[in-house]
Amino acid sequence: MDPDAPLDPAEFDTDLDPAGLDADAPEADDADGGPTLGTPEEAAEAYGVPRPEAPARSAAHQSGYVAIVGAPNVGKSTLLNRWLGTKLSIVSPRPSTTRNRVLGILTAEPGEREAHPAGFQLVLLDTPGVVRPKYRLHQHMMRDVDRSLGDADVTVFLADATRDRLSHDDHQAAERVQTARGPVLLALNKTDKLGLVDEALPLVALYTEALGREPDAVVPISAQEGTNTAALLDLVLERIPEGPPYYPADQLSEHPERFFISEIVREAVFHQFRDEVPYATQVVVVTYEERPGRKDFVACDIVVERDTQKAILIGKGGKALKRLGQAAREEMEAFLGRGVFLQLYVKTRADWRDREGHLREYGFGR
Numbered sequence: 001m002d003p004d005a006p007l008d009p010a011e012f013d014t015d016l017d018p019a020g021l022d023a024d025a026p027e028a029d030d031a032d033g034g035p036t037l038g039t040p041e042e043a044a045e046a047y048g049v050p051r052p053e054a055p056a057r058s059a060a061h062q063s064g065y066v067a068i069v070g071a072p073n074v075g076k077s078t079l080l081n082r083w084l085g086t087k088l089s090i091v092s093p094r095p096s097t098t099r100n101r102v103l104g105i106l107t108a109e110p111g112e113r114e115a116h117p118a119g120f121q122l123v124l125l126d127t128p129g130v131v132r133p134k135y136r137l138h139q140h141m142m143r144d145v146d147r148s149l150g151d152a153d154v155t156v157f158l159a160d161a162t163r164d165r166l167s168h169d170d171h172q173a174a175e176r177v178q179t180a181r182g183p184v185l186l187a188l189n190k191t192d193k194l195g196l197v198d199e200a201l202p203l204v205a206l207y208t209e210a211l212g213r214e215p216d217a218v219v220p221i222s223a224q225e226g227t228n229t230a231a232l233l234d235l236v237l238e239r240i241p242e243g244p245p246y247y248p249a250d251q252l253s254e255h256p257e258r259f260f261i262s263e264i265v266r267e268a269v270f271h272q273f274r275d276e277v278p279y280a281t282q283v284v285v286v287t288y289e290e291r292p293g294r295k296d297f298v299a300c301d302i303v304v305e306r307d308t309q310k311a312i313l314i315g316k317g318g319k320a321l322k323r324l325g326q327a328a329r330e331e332m333e334a335f336l337g338r339g340v341f342l343q344l345y346v347k348t349r350a351d352w353r354d355r356e357g358h359l360r361e362y363g364f365g366r
Ligand SMILES: Nc1nc2c(ncn2[C@@H]2O[C@H](COP(=O)(O)OP(=O)(O)OP(=O)(O)O)[C@@H](O)[C@H]2O)c(=O)[nH]1
Pocket: 070, 071, 072, 073, 074, 075, 076, 077, 078, 079, 090, 091, 092, 093, 094, 095, 096, 097, 098, 099, 127, 128, 129, 130, 189, 190, 191, 192, 193, 221, 222, 223, 224, 225
């Protein structure tokens, strides 16, 4: 059997009412629920980290880069989405979902926010979870992390508040964060899972030791519930330089729609398949056509490393692939706000995660 032969194109063309992603997005930063953690000052005091002198709130427009860095699965993409008030970066319960740095642009135009009347623009960088590289792919991912740390005016070092000690990946992340160009804010996430926020206190000392310095601030948050995420944003803004916007006010990202389309398929793979399959999967958008008066036409290759993985993705009688396509199409329609006609093809590229040629073809290392 030719591994590259297209399957019967899985066609997913039912009439779904495309719903705006915003409809499901949590209210930006004022959601109820989770423990109330108080002001950043109280939080910093509770966590025994003196809050250093923060610069006075700027009267001029501010702009800068903010890197969100941490071990896999700590909630970096969830925080990016929370701040943007929309789902831009894919999220899954499995570690190492994010593979490229995902850039989201948060703009407040002059007069839009009372606390920041001059307006601001933050270029938020969601980075892949820090791991010890096992494949060449991981090396590219870690280069993305380092590049983000080098670009960032402020780094948010995100950690899981529910751990009782640092994992190997947390240590690796702390080591990389040591190279951050600007201030480092330690945010302890998932506090909604704690009975008392104080349970996370011992982590502050452990992270301080791993970083080799005191963080510039410590903030317990819940990215999922929106607890203290606005306070964290305020602490970030206090450290962002004055400057003009880099991007037009209505631009949310610099990635093309094709990038998000491939990420949506990849996210669906993470949600529907277990073990190694999602990690061995890359998605390439082969065709993306907007067709006036008709649904958009999207064709994607789903690339895996082994024929056994291909068989799993396709499933008996193509059932698994059909289910995957249906979920991905619904998400795409919500993202694009338009109807989509989606075709998926599964292909095998042996060991692509370790083949420089394939990695370049898939956009790593550019
Ligand atoms: N309870 C709880 N779960 C959270 C919170 N933030 C994120 N999560 C969950 O943690 C899991 C990982 O979240 P992601 O945002 O994908 O984490 P990430 O750090 O971007 O992950 P990688 O891509 O692996 O680096 C998902 O199941 C999220 O729903 C939180 O504040 N509270």
